[in-house]
Amino acid sequence: MKQYYRPIAQFDPVRPEGALPLAGGWCWFDAVEVLDRAGGRARIAAGDLPQPVRARLTEPRSEIAGLGMDSPRVMGILNLTPDSFSDGGLYKDLAPALSHAQEMIAAGADVLDLGGESTRPGAQDVPVAEEIARTAPTIIALRAAGARVALSIDTRKSAVARAALSAGAEIVNDVAAMEFDPGMTGVVASAGAAICLMHAQGDPQTMQAAPAYDDVLLDVYDYLEARVAEAEAAGIARARILVDPGIGFGKTVAHNLALLRGLSLFHGLGCAILLGVSRKRFIGALAGVEVARERMPGTLAVTLAGVAQGAQIHRVHDVAEVVQGLRLWEAIRKGAA
Template sequence: MTYFRPIPIADAARPPDALPLAGGPLFFDRVECLERGRAPEIIPAAELDAAALAPLTAPREPVAGLPMDRPQIMGILNVTPDSFSDGGRFAALPEALAQAQRLVADGADMLDIGGESTRPGAAEVDPAEEIRRTVPVIEMLRGQGLETPVSIDTRKAAVAEAALKAGADLVNDVAALTWDMGLAGVVADRQAPVCLMHAQGTPQTMQDDPHYEDVLLDVYDWLAERIAAAEAAGIPKARIVTDPGIGFGKTAGHNLALLRRLSLFHGLGCPILLGASRKRFIGTLSGEPVADRRIAGSIAVALAGAAQGAQILRVHDVRETRQALVLWQAVTREAAETAGERRQA
């Protein structure tokens, strides 16, 4: 099988035959052809047939009301006692509500609320406890008139059902509908969008000895299978987001391989969510052992993801990421504006 990775362009000097990348602000005129057991080859995008080009160029449908033609920032709100970076800080309802409002004020386009830590070694949380942690926060935010889309970060059908009834808009499942066989039905019945994330193993085992034949292509194939399974369960592709699962059963080398060629995942035909904020590999590479001191590294990875066309950036540090993204967009905007003028001509 040949995989086609569009090579993104974010430069004012756009080639005249460049194509829009997933309907967003970036373009490409070349693709990297990848096959197992063979060296990569770069060819002109014009050599691809219509079927191969379609998922690379087609605009993505909005997700939870948010347009996917530009990067959107998902602010992380962990209402847990044991998350790797901010565990315990927002476990109480008043602190959680205040943090949610702070994230929105800082520029979050969406909130991702989680009541179970999935850090390496974390213990499973009973669904009732997970509901107790998350649902009151969602109910209170909606009661206060918050209109910002809310994602529930859960693997469990009961939690997703309760959160969606309380006003959540999206289900963010780190197990891609493999942990709880009832979750796909909940998502389909509620007509909610879902994010399918790749993970190797469980939080208890995933970092023991992660191994892949080819991490990039293995993750791609696995996500393609999970998309097909979701569609078979009644979830249309237009409501599916994919996440390569940075840090979930992966070494620092695996994470870098995925980030360097993140644009490959546009071939799945779904928006890409990138969640790398404050993760261990950033500390490994930068020499920073303290998670909440990895802001600069997290921003660097987020911008690298935006430059590969990622549509959703899941981050702890919304204000800093927003500022960096605004500046990145400002210095690359001429390419998008010029492209728009050419399309209208």
């Protein structure tokens, strides 16, 4: 029976003998939870891991678009749409989009994720030409203005990704993990770009109808493991792959919490982890906050919980607030004056 290994992440400055680095980052572990689909759970010492598993869990992650993965990174969300769930319509025109992008860069964003199609529950597909028209000009304008941050295109469509990469983006953030458009693998492989593979059950129109899993943590892990293997077979090196468990995409509140509690399991895929929880509905449900734009405190709390499990990239709307929170977290962890 297949076994799954979840490193129990720690970040205390005092490390016991035998502790191993987690993904070459700021966390370490000296114990591992071993799971299987029969409900088995056991705890073993890190030193007792099978060597291939140990290597996947400990090897430093490669740079993504020039960004080291040895410290938490902030990805600012730039929705160039009229209908995104919390900021739809605010940045659909070029001038406000550029202004907001510069604000996020000044606030400390390491990467910007530009999207021309909403993937909120119930969202409709956007024609390819329209999605390109919403995104490529903004990427071109940002590069022309000298923006030095990494740029990511949030799309499921290969033609949109190709246009964005040609305009100056370096990362493709595909919520369908290259299953919506089979041409995505060739575009990413030939461009030498990085890609984020996200798990979603269903599509935006149906994903929240009745999500169900045998074991959400293990099901999502197996799905991403298979998609990483598919990407590698298509010529996309594992070093250029990010994985995202897809919080809120075909998941109930309980599913989301299970994924967040077990987040460190995904380090076993040998890829950097992207976590996107910003302003999502489950935060509102748990915090009793109906208005999405008022969920920043909950977003920061969940983001820091992800950082505590070694997640490397955090996709957020409220860049300044999250950057400030991360600076304080780092100062406490390191004891910096």
